[in-house]
Amino acid sequence: MFSLSNKSVVITGGGSGIGKAISLLFAKQGAQVSIIELNEQVALETVNEILAEGGIAKHYMADVSDQQQVISVFKSIGKIDILINNAGIAHVGNAENTSESDFDRIMKVNVKGAYNCLFGVIPIMKANKGGVILNTASIAAHVGLADRFAYSTSKGAIHAMTLSVARDFLTDNIRCNSISPARVHTPFVDGFIAKNYPGEEDKIFEKLSKSQPIGRMAKPSEIAALALYLCSDEAGFITGCDYPIDGGFITLNN
Numbered sequence: 001m002f003s004l005s006n007k008s009v010v011i012t013g014g015g016s017g018i019g020k021a022i023s024l025l026f027a028k029q030g031a032q033v034s035i036i037e038l039n040e041q042v043a044l045e046t047v048n049e050i051l052a053e054g055g056i057a058k059h060y061m062a063d064v065s066d067q068q069q070v071i072s073v074f075k076s077i078g079k080i081d082i083l084i085n086n087a088g089i090a091h092v093g094n095a096e097n098t099s100e101s102d103f104d105r106i107m108k109v110n111v112k113g114a115y116n117c118l119f120g121v122i123p124i125m126k127a128n129k130g131g132v133i134l135n136t137a138s139i140a141a142h143v144g145l146a147d148r149f150a151y152s153t154s155k156g157a158i159h160a161m162t163l164s165v166a167r168d169f170l171t172d173n174i175r176c177n178s179i180s181p182a183r184v185h186t187p188f189v190d191g192f193i194a195k196n197y198p199g200e201e202d203k204i205f206e207k208l209s210k211s212q213p214i215g216r217m218a219k220p221s222e223i224a225a226l227a228l229y230l231c232s233d234e235a236g237f238i239t240g241c242d243y244p245i246d247g248g249f250i251t252l253n254n
């Protein structure tokens with residue numbers, strides 16, 4: 001079960017955190033992994049880890065918010081069976097104090113970046129008679145998180161995009177789903193704690209861990225396991241769904 005042999009998989013932001021865990025697991029399952037990254041160092045480290053384990057992987061430098069860069073990378077990759085729209089950035093702020101430039105920056109990477117990859121991959125998947133797309137939403141798409149105005153807006157858009165793509169390309173044999181993690185312990189989380197709460201890192205880490213009813217953050221490998229299921233042939237009956245993976249955050253926080 002869950003074999004990805006002979007599948008060509010593109011993972012945006014595949015050099016770090018959740019994307020890295022997905023890259024490593026998918027390669028282990030036999031996929032040919034193409035990582036699209038802004039950060040060459042983490043991309044190379046991940047590719048080298050996969051090669052050292054006998055897997056197949058390559059990295060491509062591109063900014064997902066630039067459509068021409070995405071199209072040209074997809075052209076050099078060729079066949080794509082699975083797209084993981086994972087690259088994303090965070091922002092702390094509410095609707096009153098989020099600046100126009102911060103709002104635009106979040107939307108450009110999180111929303112336009114995902115759209116660019118969808119725009120580029122759908123013709124490739126149609127020519128290949130099908131494919132699987134997994135978008136990365138968040139619990140922020142489903143509940144009112146404090147101080148995450150732009151980020152929540154962007155993840156709500158990812159949720160809606162997933163439904164739209166799943167509907168429009170049903171007859172092309174393209175499945176499209178999303179996942180909604182609560183807090184996952186990745187460099188993304190460490191980075192925003194360090195930037196937004198200097199000197200209070202341990203206290204905030206503890207608070208963020210406890211905000212999941214299960215009492216901790218997720219491990220990236222736990223998110224990768226759900227991604228593997230949803231992208232595998234075993235999940236062939238699943239499309240147009242969002243899967244919370246949240247330690248009870250959405251349903252048990254009362």
Ligand SMILES: NC(=O)c1ccc[n+]([C@@H]2O[C@H](COP(=O)([O-])OP(=O)(O)OC[C@H]3O[C@@H](n4cnc5c(N)ncnc54)[C@H](O)[C@@H]3O)[C@@H](O)[C@H]2O)c1
Pocket residue numbers: 012013014015016017018019036037038039042062063064065086087088089109113136137138139180181182183184185186187188189
């Ligand atoms: N970590 C969490 O708690 C959490 C929770 C819910 C959802 N998510 C979502 O999961 C995804 C991955 O998060 P993570 O925590 O693994 O982040 P991360 O910062 O560890 O990794 C993200 C990777 O994306 C790359 N990237 C950023 N902008 C890019 C761009 N414009 N073009 C190409 N690559 C780019 C970065 O270089 C980085 O390597 C994001 O979409 C995030 O919103 C994370």
